[in-house]
Amino acid sequence: MLEKKTIEKASKGNLKAERLIYDSISKPLFMLCLRYLKHQEDAEDVLSSALIKVFRSLHRFEYKMEGSFEAWARKITVNECLMCLRKQMRSPMMVEPEEHFQKEGEDILDKLSADELFGLILQLPEGYRTVFNLYEIEGFSHPEISEKLGISEGTSKSQLSKAKNYLKKLIIANGWNHASKII
Amino acid sequence: MLRKSFENIDQRAKIPVGVEFRKEEVWGKVVKASRKDRTRYRYWAAAALIPIIALSIWYFKASTDAEPRYLLTAISSDQSNMVEEIPTSNWEQKPEKTISTATHQEEEFVEKEVWKPITPDSTETLHKNEQSKILRQTIVLEDTFATSEEKKLSPSAQAFQQALEKTKIEKKVEERMIVEKLTFEQMIQARRQFMQEKGNPTKNKRKDD
Numbered sequence: 001m002l003e004k005k006t007i008e009k010a011s012k013g014n015l016k017a018e019r020l021i022y023d024s025i026s027k028p029l030f031m032l033c034l035r036y037l038k039h040q041e042d043a044e045d046v047l048s049s050a051l052i053k054v055f056r057s058l059h060r061f062e063y064k065m066e067g068s069f070e071a072w073a074r075k076i077t078v079n080e081c082l083m084c085l086r087k088q089m090r091s092p093m094m095v096e097p098e099e100h101f102q103k104e105g106e107d108i109l110d111k112l113s114a115d116e117l118f119g120l121i122l123q124l125p126e127g128y129r130t131v132f133n134l135y136e137i138e139g140f141s142h143p144e145i146s147e148k149l150g151i152s153e154g155t156s157k158s159q160l161s162k163a164k165n166y167l168k169k170l171i172i173a174n175g176w177n178h179a180s181k182i183i
Numbered sequence: 184m185l186r187k188s189f190e191n192i193d194q195r196a197k198i199p200v201g202v203e204f205r206k207e208e209v210w211g212k213v214v215k216a217s218r219k220d221r222t223r224y225r226y227w228a229a230a231a232l233i234p235i236i237a238l239s240i241w242y243f244k245a246s247t248d249a250e251p252r253y254l255l256t257a258i259s260s261d262q263s264n265m266v267e268e269i270p271t272s273n274w275e276q277k278p279e280k281t282i283s284t285a286t287h288q289e290e291e292f293v294e295k296e297v298w299k300p301i302t303p304d305s306t307e308t309l310h311k312n313e314q315s316k317i318l319r320q321t322i323v324l325e326d327t328f329a330t331s332e333e334k335k336l337s338p339s340a341q342a343f344q345q346a347l348e349k350t351k352i353e354k355k356v357e358e359r360m361i362v363e364k365l366t367f368e369q370m371i372q373a374r375r376q377f378m379q380e381k382g383n384p385t386k387n388k389r390k391d392d
Contacts, residue, residue, distance in 0.1 A: 019210070022210055027204065027206075028194045029193070030209075034199070044205060047209055048213055048216075052217070112188065114196040119199060
């Protein structure tokens with residue numbers, strides 16, 4: 001966790017403090033970008049632009065509690081990712097899966113490791129992935145997602161359920177479903 | 184809702200195989216952008232300073248070039264003090280030397296072709312008889328003034344010269360008023376004087392002449 005002093009120093013233009021912040025948040029933010037954009041180059045570009053925004057607007061940040069800075073930086077990065085998707089004209093609703101999957105128990109997701117889950121998210125079609133990321137990981141509500149992506153709440157809900165079905169298909173395909181069936 | 188399995192997934196998960204996070208390259212981009220911002224800020228600051236400096240130079244230069252000239256005006260209650268009192272001397276008390284000098288410089292006086300209110304008779308007399316002492320009083324006076332520059336003037340002449348110098352008109356004179364505290368009597372006298380000047384301005388002019 002970053003200290004308040006470090007953030008204050010960085011807001012005054014201290015390069016060492018900025019580097020310290022970068023070292024602590026760059027990797028998780030890169031992973032976040034990767035979840036949305038999938039490609040390494042895109043993720044790096046978005047990460048750099050997000051970090052530039054973070055450091056520029058650091059004087060406006062108010063330190064409230066531990067982890068508040070990380071959450072604030074994440075928000076900025078998520079917005080940057082969405083902007084990048086919009087620029088690339090990659091609407092989250094554009095990809096339609098060919099197959100529909102049976103609904104199975106969602107507890108299976110809890111049995112998977114972080115790396116396995118991350119791999120599964122990356123395999124999701126782009127449209128589903130964005131809604132899934134925003135709802136399941138970032139914790140936005142359907143009205144918020146609809147506002148951010150410019151879609152209706154119903155579309156957001158249906159996209160999420162389709163994303164979950166797609167994930168289950170992937171889990172079955174990978175042979176990870178046996179454990180959940182036993183449970 | 185946020186699932187427990189997805190909490191901090193970005194921190195827990197490792198970078199997938201085939202993907203490389205070029206940390207230093209991204210940091211380079213960030214630093215470059217921040218440096219660019221700083222240089223841009225410096226350029227803006229410098230550009231903003233130029234007109235301020237130019238204005239300040241113009242302002243201070245204009246104020247130093249102008250040399251103020253002051254005319255000091257003193258208001259005095261005593262009317263007699265308006266003119267400096269100098270011990271007067273009679274015409275008869277003047278040294279005879281002055282008269283003889285006037286006759287001696289007669290030729291110079293003619294050469295300069297100064298306007299002379301002299302009758303033809305007198306000029307003839309002057310040309311014919313240089314030793315003649317039948318000179319008009321006015322001529323003598325003019326000559327004495329001419330010599331007075333070279334030699335020491337009489338007290339009355341000095342006073343007159345000083346008065347004349349005071350009446351010289353200066354270019355662009357700034358007037359500054361000095362106010363003195365007056366007693367009630369002095370104030371009445373000053374008012375009377377002011378009213379006299381106001382009521383009869385020509386009178387003062389004549390006095391000055």
